[in-house]
Amino acid sequence: MPYEITEGYAPGCIGRVVSLHAAYYSREVGFGLPFEARVAGEMAAFLQRLRAGRDGLWLARDEAGEIHGSIAIDALHADEQGAHLRWFICSDATRGSGLGRQLLARAIAHCDALGVARIHLHTFAGLDAARHLYESHGFRLIQEQAGEQWGRVVNEQRFERDAAMRGHSH
Numbered sequence: 366m367p368y369e370i371t372e373g374y375a376p377g378c379i380g381r382v383v384s385l386h387a388a389y390y391s392r393e394v395g396f397g398l399p400f401e402a403r404v405a406g407e408m409a410a411f412l413q414r415l416r417a418g419r420d421g422l423w424l425a426r427d428e429a430g431e432i433h434g435s436i437a438i439d440a441l442h443a444d445e446q447g448a449h450l451r452w453f454i455c456s457d458a459t460r461g462s463g464l465g466r467q468l469l470a471r472a473i474a475h476c477d478a479l480g481v482a483r484i485h486l487h488t489f490a491g492l493d494a495a496r497h498l499y500e501s502h503g504f505r506l507i508q509e510q511a512g513e514q515w516g517r518v519v520n521e522q523r524f525e526r527d528a529a530m531r532g533h534s535h
Contacts, residue, residue: 368425368433368464370471374412378424381432382408385454394491395517408452411439419443421475425455425464433459436468438475438484447483447525448476453495460494469502473526482528490520499524 383405390396415422420441425434434455440448450472455465476484488495490509504524512521 368427368459368467370423370425370467372421372423373417374415374422375424375432378422378432378435379405379408379412382424382435382452382454385432385435385456386452389454389457394489394519404452408437411437411451414441419479421472422452423468423471425459425468434464434468436472438472440476440479440481443476443479443481447485448479448481450484450486453486465495465498469498473502477528480528484526486524488522488524490522496524499526502526 383401386404387396387401390400411420412422421438423436424432426432436453437451438448439451442449453465453468453472455462455468459465473484484504486499486504488499496506504526506522507525508523509520511518513519
């Protein structure tokens with residue numbers, strides 16, 4: 366099934382992206398209300414201050430318009446801290462289809478076009494397919510430590526990609 370990637374807010378996207386995250390992370394790692402509430406609150410706040418030409422949200426939709434994937438770049442503090450890659454998820458139906466790779470490439474191309482020196486993301490150990498995708502696009506693990514900001518203890522990870530890694534992807 367072909368998926369169209371569109372940029373920007375779409376009615377219902379917050380609910381759908383939060384739902385994709387909540388279902389996946391509940392099933393895979395046991396996250397619950399603290400995680401879902403944080404994703405919903407932070408994504409809503411981001412979209413209310415999103416500035417075109419700096420920040421970005423990309424949504425992958427099927428022919429019926431249903432959202433099957435998302436990725437965002439929060440570049441509010443890009444000059445000091447780098448751009449923050451956030452809310453990267455694909456539906457169960459699309460995993461392994463290459464859709465995640467397309468979304469990640471779109472977000473990285475946005476940052477490269479802006480001349481952003483560094484992109485960072487936060488995740489946690491055990492998401493091997495995602496880690497492989499990040500590393501294939503030039504991200505490196507730079508920090509790992511136990512934390513419980515998501516409602517239970519996990520090994521939190523920070524990955525970064527420097528502008529010097531432009532053109533580095535499989």
